[in-house]
Amino acid sequence: MVHKLLLLTRENCHYQTLLQQLALPELMLLDDAPTAICEADIWLAEPALAAPLLPLAHKLQWLQSTFAGVDKLLTSKSRQDYQLSNIKGIFGPLMSEYVFGYLLAHCRQQQLYREQQQQGLWAPAAYRSLQNQTMLLLGTGSIGSHIATTAQHFGMKTIGMNRSGRPTASFHQIISEIELAQALADADVVVNTLPASAATTEILSAERLNCLKQGALLFNIGRGSAINLLALHELLLSRPDVTAILDVFPQEPLPANHDLWRQNNAIITPHISAPSFPKQVVQIFADNYQRWRCQQPLQYLVDFNRGY
Amino acid sequence: MVHKLLLLTRENCHYQTLLQQLALPELMLLDDAPTAICEADIWLAEPALAAPLLPLAHKLQWLQSTFAGVDKLLTSKSRQDYQLSNIKGIFGPLMSEYVFGYLLAHCRQQQLYREQQQQGLWAPAAYRSLQNQTMLLLGTGSIGSHIATTAQHFGMKTIGMNRSGRPTASFHQIISEIELAQALADADVVVNTLPASAATTEILSAERLNCLKQGALLFNIGRGSAINLLALHELLLSRPDVTAILDVFPQEPLPANHDLWRQNNAIITPHISAPSFPKQVVQIFADNYQRWRCQQPLQYLVDFNRGY
Numbered sequence: 001m002v003h004k005l006l007l008l009t010r011e012n013c014h015y016q017t018l019l020q021q022l023a024l025p026e027l028m029l030l031d032d033a034p035t036a037i038c039e040a041d042i043w044l045a046e047p048a049l050a051a052p053l054l055p056l057a058h059k060l061q062w063l064q065s066t067f068a069g070v071d072k073l074l075t076s077k078s079r080q081d082y083q084l085s086n087i088k089g090i091f092g093p094l095m096s097e098y099v100f101g102y103l104l105a106h107c108r109q110q111q112l113y114r115e116q117q118q119q120g121l122w123a124p125a126a127y128r129s130l131q132n133q134t135m136l137l138l139g140t141g142s143i144g145s146h147i148a149t150t151a152q153h154f155g156m157k158t159i160g161m162n163r164s165g166r167p168t169a170s171f172h173q174i175i176s177e178i179e180l181a182q183a184l185a186d187a188d189v190v191v192n193t194l195p196a197s198a199a200t201t202e203i204l205s206a207e208r209l210n211c212l213k214q215g216a217l218l219f220n221i222g223r224g225s226a227i228n229l230l231a232l233h234e235l236l237l238s239r240p241d242v243t244a245i246l247d248v249f250p251q252e253p254l255p256a257n258h259d260l261w262r263q264n265n266a267i268i269t270p271h272i273s274a275p276s277f278p279k280q281v282v283q284i285f286a287d288n289y290q291r292w293r294c295q296q297p298l299q300y301l302v303d304f305n306r307g308y
Numbered sequence: 309m310v311h312k313l314l315l316l317t318r319e320n321c322h323y324q325t326l327l328q329q330l331a332l333p334e335l336m337l338l339d340d341a342p343t344a345i346c347e348a349d350i351w352l353a354e355p356a357l358a359a360p361l362l363p364l365a366h367k368l369q370w371l372q373s374t375f376a377g378v379d380k381l382l383t384s385k386s387r388q389d390y391q392l393s394n395i396k397g398i399f400g401p402l403m404s405e406y407v408f409g410y411l412l413a414h415c416r417q418q419q420l421y422r423e424q425q426q427q428g429l430w431a432p433a434a435y436r437s438l439q440n441q442t443m444l445l446l447g448t449g450s451i452g453s454h455i456a457t458t459a460q461h462f463g464m465k466t467i468g469m470n471r472s473g474r475p476t477a478s479f480h481q482i483i484s485e486i487e488l489a490q491a492l493a494d495a496d497v498v499v500n501t502l503p504a505s506a507a508t509t510e511i512l513s514a515e516r517l518n519c520l521k522q523g524a525l526l527f528n529i530g531r532g533s534a535i536n537l538l539a540l541h542e543l544l545l546s547r548p549d550v551t552a553i554l555d556v557f558p559q560e561p562l563p564a565n566h567d568l569w570r571q572n573n574a575i576i577t578p579h580i581s582a583p584s585f586p587k588q589v590v591q592i593f594a595d596n597y598q599r600w601r602c603q604q605p606l607q608y609l610v611d612f613n614r615g616y
Contacts, residue, residue: 093437093439093462093463094437096462097412097415097416097437097438097462098412098416100408100409100412101408101409101412101413101415101416101418102418104405104406104408104409104412104413105409105412105413105418107405107409108405108406108409108580110409110410110413113575113576113577113578113580114575116578117569117575117576117577120564120565120566120569120570121564122560122561122562122564122578123578124578124579124580124583125580127580129401129402129405129585130405131401149461150461153457153458153461154401154404154405155401252430253430254430256428256429256430257428258428261425261428262428267421267422267425268421268425269421269425270421270424270430270431270432271432272416272421272432272433272435275432277437
């Protein structure tokens with residue numbers, strides 16, 4: 001049986017080349033004609049591009065997301081009559097690069113030394129190593145676990161928060177949400193990696209944000225909805241000791257006139273902590289396609305009820 | 309037998325407090341009077357402060373350096389009639405923080421996103437992850453090995469250069485100096501961790517520096533003498549694709565009027581990649597002191613002939 005594939009990404013040309021190189025058996029890559037939406041049984045797609053077209057996807061059986069986050073496909077009215085798989089395993093290392101790049105730049109005072117270089121000034125300053133600092137990770141999935149492993153390599157204590165509170169490898173300690181306020185007060189670095197869902201919306205509320213320790217660094221690389229952004233902005237205004245490094249926002253792009261762009265103790269990046277590199281995505285797709293043909297269970301299947 | 313200890317550091321007060329807390333048996337901490345130099349049999353000292361006073365150190369038997377680099381005590385005319393130990397094991401993690409802080413800041417385009425934030429501009433840019441990049445480390449001792457371990461954690465290929473060319477754990481490949489030019493041409497990131505010695509002086513000569521790969525990053529966290537600084541400066545002028553991150557220099561402080569301060573593709577820091585934290589140094593000293601009392605071999609003894 002020949003399967004018909006629809007590509008829906010912002011890098012379709014790149015994906016086409018990679019798929020043609022693989023020459024997957026019995027897979028026909030449909031062209032961009034609107035009729036393709038009705039004909040394809042397999043979609044390889046970015047969630048935000050796929051979501052509005054799903055009502056027309058009469059033959060859709062399997063959608064392989066090119067992203068980890070599939071919340072755009074999981075609204076209350078969304079279809080659930082197909083198999084949805086996402087991307088796992090490739091984002092942890094990229095997000096670790098992002099987190100430790102900014103964390104080390106901060107702890108090792110790169111900005112201070114940049115300013116001193118401009119003045120030709122040789123002046124060593126005291127600092128605190130990452131060793132023995134505490135990192136709290138919200139989310140203990142493949143991304144959170146990978147970042148925790150990096151943190152342990154740098155001698156940090158790692159605490160993870162998940163729903164169950166059950167122990168998980170790569171964390172020194174696991175807590176559940178009821179212990180979150182205390183954990184926020186104890187952590188030197190807080191990293192949110194949670195997916196968007198009803199349970200995670202504004203999990204970092206105004207009240208909890210106020211618990212942050214003196215000098216804390218707060219990363220958001222999960223979803224913008226996890227933080228009450230207005231409360232965070234107020235906190236940053238009143239507490240210059242806190243630094244927020246934000247890669248995701250409730251509305252993306254963050255509007256050009258938003259005051260947060262000009263907040264000194266906020267670092268804003270345009271959702272770049274872990275882009276989907278097409279080559280890696282296509283490898284995962286190819287592997288799943290072979291499973292699909294053999295009627296084996298797909299890897300990284302999303303549970304429509306849990307939301308990840 | 310009571311031993312008499314002379315402290316010679318820029319943080320004597322801090323060291324005094326730490327030593328008093330430990331209350332090491334039969335150890336008398338001499339005060340700062342000039343006569344202490346003649347009386348002490350044990351010195352806990354910074355090499356540069358100790359070197360000019362050694363001719364007066366009539367009772368010196370053991371000098372515990374507070375630094376890893378002891379080249380100031382190893383000139384051709386230096387005394388060799390005492391035991392010299394240095395500090396090992398604590399600098400690798402600190403230097404890894406330094407190297408990966410600057411490496412990730414560069415690869416993940418922190419400067420670009422800082423500028424875009426100032427303009428309120430949301431514009432993701434393409435980048436290359438550390439994964440599959442090649443790091444060449446000059447020196448495969450405890451510092452080089454630790455940095456290589458971090459590099460492997462980030463998915464990099466690690467090549468080490470040492471005298472023997474013998475395989476060493478934490479490196480994918482080991483080369484000897486005759487293969488250095490080719491290795492420089494292949495490496496995305498080059499990190500010098502070598503100590504100062506006749507064999508390492510200007511090991512990165514003008515000719516070898518010219519081998520550096522397009523877009524290469526060159527770190528010097530070993531000793532300034534390892535690089536022909538004039539040749540490096542000329543290279544940076546003619547090749548804006550190369551970036552040098554320099555923490556050590558032939559003359560320190562780097563003179564305020566040196567042109568390198570204003571070189572755009574040079575990052576200059578004031579020898580801060582791995583300061584000796586007194587608490588860690590005192591732990592190593594205390595351990596060695598117990599060995600000394602029991603006439604056991606000291607840890608981290610320096611070979612006056614090898615120079616490390």
